Amino acid sequence: MSRPGEELLSQALAGDTAAFGALVRSHQRAVYSLALRMLSDPQQAEDLAQEVFLRLYRNLSSVGSVAHLSFWLRKVTLNGAIDRLRRERRYQAVPLEQAEDISGDTADTDPLLERRLRSLLRQLAPAPRAVLLLRYQEDLDPTEIARTLGMSINTVKSHLKRSLALLRERIGEIA
Secondary structure (H helix, E strand, C coil), X not given: CCCHHHHHHHHHHCCCHHHHXXXXXXXXXXXXXXXXXXXXXXXXXXXXXXXXHHHHHHHHHHCCCHHHHHHHHHHHHHHHHHHHHHHHCCCCCCCHHHCCCCCCCCCCCCHHHHHHHXXXXXXXXXXXXXXXXXXXXXXXXHHHHHHHHCCCHHHHHHHHHHHHHHHHHHHHHHC
C-alpha cells in the first residue's frame, strides 16, 4: 500500500487539481520558511513560494516520488532566493577568503546574540548563507547540501568552515 503523500502525488500527476492543492498545503510552510530565512522579507518570501509552486505545477511530471518532491522544492526555493539576492545585492558580501579560522565556544541562546547572528547571516553572500541554513536549520549533512545546491562537497565544507569562522569573529567583536 502506498503512503498518503505518494497517493497525493500520483493523483496530482494524473491531473487531480485537488490533490495538487493538498500537496501544496503539505509543503507550503517548509517552502515559505526556507524562503523567509534566506530573504528576510515576508513579502518576498511569499512571492518566491508562489513562484516555486507555480514551477512545481508546470514541472510536476519530472517529480518521481515524495522524497524527490521535497528535494526539488528545497532546491528550487534556494536557487530562487539566491538569484533574487544576487540580483538585488541585498547583502554586504564579505569575501570568505578574508575570514580566519577562529575556534571558540558556541554562543549561549541569548536573544540579542541570536538577533545579531541573524543580521550577520544576512550579510553573507547567498551561497554561503544557503549552505549554513541547510546545515544548521534544515539539518542536512554536507553531502546532501552539495547535491541540493549543485556544489562539490569540498565547496560546501569550505563555505561552512569559512562562514562559521567569519560569524565567530563578528560575534566576538560585539561581545
